Amino acid sequence: MPENSHKPAVFHDIIVTKNDILNCSYESWYSLFGAHAYSRAVILPAPQEFIDYLESDDFTIPGEKSNPNPPNDSDWDYTPPSRPDPASRFLEFHSKIQETFKSFKYIAPKLNWSAPQDSVWMLPGRTMKCSSPSDIYLLLKSSDYINHDLSHAFDEADSVPDKLQYNLILREWKEINPSLEFRCFVRDRQLLGISQRDLNYYPFLEELHDTIIERIATFFDDVLLPKFGSNSFAFDVYLPKPFTKVYLIDINPFARKTDSLLFTWNELATMAPHDDDVVVRLVTQHNSGRFATKAHSQNHVPRDVLDASMDSSKMVEMLQNWSAMLSKENDETEEGE
Numbered sequence: 001m002p003e004n005s006h007k008p009a010v011f012h013d014i015i016v017t018k019n020d021i022l023n024c025s026y027e028s029w030y031s032l033f034g035a036h037a038y039s040r041a042v043i044l045p046a047p048q049e050f051i052d053y054l055e056s057d058d059f060t061i062p063g064e065k066s067n068p069n070p071p072n073d074s075d076w077d078y079t080p081p082s083r084p085d086p087a088s089r090f091l092e093f094h095s096k097i098q099e100t101f102k103s104f105k106y107i108a109p110k111l112n113w114s115a116p117q118d119s120v121w122m123l124p125g126r127t128m129k130c131s132s133p134s135d136i137y138l139l140l141k142s143s144d145y146i147n148h149d150l151s152h153a154f155d156e157a158d159s160v161p162d163k164l165q166y167n168l169i170l171r172e173w174k175e176i177n178p179s180l181e182f183r184c185f186v187r188d189r190q191l192l193g194i195s196q197r198d199l200n201y202y203p204f205l206e207e208l209h210d211t212i213i214e215r216i217a218t219f220f221d222d223v224l225l226p227k228f229g230s231n232s233f234a235f236d237v238y239l240p241k242p243f244t245k246v247y248l249i250d251i252n253p254f255a256r257k258t259d260s261l262l263f264t265w266n267e268l269a270t271m272a273p274h275d276d277d278v279v280v281r282l283v284t285q286h287n288s289g290r291f292a293t294k295a296h297s298q299n300h301v302p303r304d305v306l307d308a309s310m311d312s313s314k315m316v317e318m319l320q321n322w323s324a325m326l327s328k329e330n331d332e333t334e335e336g337e
């Protein structure tokens with residue numbers, strides 16, 4: 001038995017200040033590093049009426065048909081006649097979003113810190129690719145991650161700002177290859193570690209190991225370090241082929257609520273910086289257990305449940321199917337006994 005195995009693990013405190021959280025707000029880092037961002041973005045200050053709408057139980061989606069191009073098999077953008085259109089409470093804001101669709105054909109939305117990655121199952125393509133304001137409202141209203149921004153953004157911080165401006169970030173949609181996204185951890189102005197962001201096995205990444213360090217460390221030293229206001233943070237980058245340019249996707253607080261991916265937070269809080277040797281963690285083999293589930297799937301609901309919740313005949317059909325499945329399972333168990 002190893003000598004220390006009886007000792008309890010020490011839980012290291014990670015100090016996060018209010019300013020650390022504010023520095024990671026999209027409009028804050030984008031004002032410094034917008035030229036290095038992966039996509040163009042329009043930042044719209046959100047009026048209180050819009051925030052109230054996001055926080056309310058009113059699930060009426062402003063009545064506007066989606067762009068007819070993508071297949072739309074849902075009725076969610078239909079406004080029941082008895083309810084007022086919620087957009088009437090923030091008409092100017094609504095028309096600014098509509099206006100943005102004239103410049104960006106598709107939009108990947110987010111709030112100050114989070115994108116609604118957990119509610120993509122609400123849209124037909126199951127991505128954050130929005131083609132209308134109603135797609136955006138639907139994603140934001142269904143997302144726990146957005147709710148986190150509204151109610152819990154400062155939970156780990158030492159204090160809360162007196163006043164906070166929420167912004168709707170409208171990023172121009174650009175295809176992204178998830179295997180080439182990396183999260184990079186910085187503690188006390190030292191780049192400690194780099195982790196693959198999408199935790200599937202991509203064999204070609206091993207060959208890129210040195211290029212990944214070289215490009216990201218240079219980007220960190222030349223671009224981020226001179227201007228960013230916090231000493232510890234985690235930044236997300238995209239390094240597409242031909243692996244010459246690093247694009248900034250987001251900056252996150254150095255806090256336990258940020259996903260530490262292939263590291264643990266205790267490691268990140270305690271590991272000694274290796275001067276010339278940043279630790280790169282890549283998934284090195286297929287793991288059909290841990291990583292087979294799709295990211296954020298803990299917040300997804302099966303499509304048949306969603307469809308059934310909107311249509312009583314589908315609900316009956318689904319229950320009949322479930323009951324048939326259960327009795328088949330019971331029969332099989334009895335046969336095996």
Ligand SMILES: Nc1ncnc2c1ncn2[C@@H]1O[C@H](COP(=O)(O)OP(=O)(O)OP(=O)(O)O)[C@@H](O)[C@H]1O
Binds near residue numbers: 115181
């Ligand atoms: N302009 C874009 N077009 C299409 N997809 C994008 C765009 N920008 C980012 N993405 C995708 O959306 C994902 C989530 O975006 P982002 O990192 O901003 O969300 P987040 O809520 O901060 O995530 P996390 O909670 O993991 O930090 C990215 O990993 C990337 O794959």
